[in-house]
Amino acid sequence: MDKVDKKEKILDSAQCLMLDKGYVATTVDEICESAGVTKGSFFYYFKDKEEMGKEMAQRFSSRGKQCCEGLKGEADPLKRVHGLLDMITEISKTADFKGCIMGIFSQELSETHPEIRKICETSFDGFISNLEKDLAQAKDKYAPKSSFKPREVAEYFLATFQGAMVLARAKKDKKIVERALSQFREHLRMLYKK
Amino acid sequence: MDKVDKKEKILDSAQCLMLDKGYVATTVDEICESAGVTKGSFFYYFKDKEEMGKEMAQRFSSRGKQCCEGLKGEADPLKRVHGLLDMITEISKTADFKGCIMGIFSQELSETHPEIRKICETSFDGFISNLEKDLAQAKDKYAPKSSFKPREVAEYFLATFQGAMVLARAKKDKKIVERALSQFREHLRMLYKK
DNA sequence: ACTAACATACCGACTGGTTGGTATTTTAAT
DNA sequence: ATTAAAATACCAACCAGTCGGTATGTTAGT
Incomplete structure (x- = not known):
């Protein structure tokens, strides 16, 4: 998984979760778990939620x-x-x-x-x-x-x-x-x- | 403020806040503050959020x-x-x-x-x-x-x-x-x- | 009328768990 | 060796919900 894929994977997972539960109820931890990515990576690619x-x-x-x-x-x-x-x-x-x-x-x-x-x-x-x-x-x-x-x-x-x-x-x-x-x-x- | 008013006030405040920010982002503390009611009262009238x-x-x-x-x-x-x-x-x-x-x-x-x-x-x-x-x-x-x-x-x-x-x-x-x-x-x- | 027992309404400090976010370290690529 | 990418461990703030307690009736037995 190259770096573009990883960022996209985070966005994909987040989108899927948020289409179910909305923005607020979807946690960063959850997104990371679903994307198979650690929290460190999440905040490497994105300043914040x-x-x-x-x-x-x-x-x-x-x-x-x-x-x-x-x-x-x-x-x-x-x-x-x-x-x-x-x-x-x-x-x-x-x-x-x-x-x-x-x-x-x-x-x-x-x-x-x-x-x-x-x-x-x-x-x-x-x-x-x-x-x-x-x-x-x-x-x-x-x-x-x-x-x-x-x-x-x-x-x-x-x-x-x-x-x-x-x-x-x-x-x-x-x-x-x-x-x-x-x-x-x-x-x-x-x-x-x- | 009698007891019916108090419960209604909680519902009014919660509704107003939730129409703005949604359910998840609206906290019980916020509702209580807006309704001028303590947390104890909230959980007296409602089992949970x-x-x-x-x-x-x-x-x-x-x-x-x-x-x-x-x-x-x-x-x-x-x-x-x-x-x-x-x-x-x-x-x-x-x-x-x-x-x-x-x-x-x-x-x-x-x-x-x-x-x-x-x-x-x-x-x-x-x-x-x-x-x-x-x-x-x-x-x-x-x-x-x-x-x-x-x-x-x-x-x-x-x-x-x-x-x-x-x-x-x-x-x-x-x-x-x-x-x-x-x-x-x-x-x-x-x-x-x- | 007095009181003991009970019920209702309410308070706010506290708790255990979760949150978004950070600091530090490790790994991999050039 | 340098740097980008990724993992780990951690934190302060915040969250819903709890708990022990108080104040104010209400009921019923005497």
């Missing part, structure tokens, strides 16, 4: 962005949006899908860890802006006379997705996410029908 | 239900739904609105505190079932030929609302909740137009 949290959040965010990169090949804006929905639906079905670190950190840390909060905000804004662009182009193309605001619809979608993950946790049933996504698809269909 | 969390969640849930009770006077089912949306919109605008304990506990405790998770699940289910009834009646009345499933729409609404609160935390902007609610209203309008 918060620093690690920040790097994890940033990594999560940029990985998410990277995932969406492949969708930009599609020429039709509405198909790009549905492509995004397809992708999210697929991911949410996989066994190792455990939720979104941004959502968890937002709930838990927004009042106590301002820098982490800021990372979440920026990540959310980036997602919304990307989706907004496609929705706006799709509106020009398919529903130029409609009055809905693409940015608000994009924000609304992210809210729906995040909330569906909250409900999925409470009910221990990931299918809620799928159902919410298909409800949103219906919403889109109605917005864009000529 | 979790017991208090459970009582708090149940209180939050039944208070929410009670709030909705007044809406049942409306005879038209679709107007009942819009009445609910009005009410939630109003509450989310008030200064002391800080979010939903169910959403926070779900995210943080669903894997570690099964009994609290169950309370959240039951509370969510109750809300969804109530809304489902009105949506179903409204469907019979206004859109009998539509194919949407009232239960899924109800679930979808709760997801949207919960997720909007997550985003509101990340952005420190409560208006997101209002916008999401009005987007959902638009969704409803499209579903129920003849």
